[in-house]
Amino acid sequence: MTIRYKYKFIRGILLKVLFPLYMLVGAFVPSKKESLQASIIRMNNFLIERAQLNTRKLLLLMPHCLQVDKCEIRITTDVHNCKGCGRCEIKDLVRICDEYRLELHIATGGNLARRVVSDVRPEAIIAVACERDLSSGIVDVYPMPVYGVSNERPFGPCLNTKVDISKVEDAIAMLTGNNGAQDSKDVSSG
């Protein structure tokens, strides 16, 4: 069994066996649910890191609540509609996506996210969302590797959320074998 399959198998146990058990515990102890989801995301990310994927087709999947609520530009159909004003982190994400030649999509919900995944057919995904959506999304699309980055919610859930851009860039470097820009450029020019 190659290292990639070994970690895929272990992730399967984590997501299809341990996750439902954790959620069963969470149903009885709701105050613990978010920390249980966060620990599943951490273990999933650890296993993805160990699998050394060297991905060449990476999808960045972002939640719509990252866009500041005062902005009326429609970015769900095309992120490049963003005017780059800097009021929210969509500006930095568009820059990263252009720099590394990656697919960047904004999803307004689980159905749209699933459709994007089936349209783009990436080798791996970096997803940003709350712990609940991230953990269920990671489980949904298994065996597709999804590296989860939790969003920050200074105004509460689903409103003007934020993401640590350096965490997204670190995940890109890790998933592309620390050579994301060059590899992706090679793919697009090849």
Ligand code: SF4
């Ligand atoms: S950075 Fe883009 S998406 Fe965010 S508020 Fe400005 S124009 Fe709108």
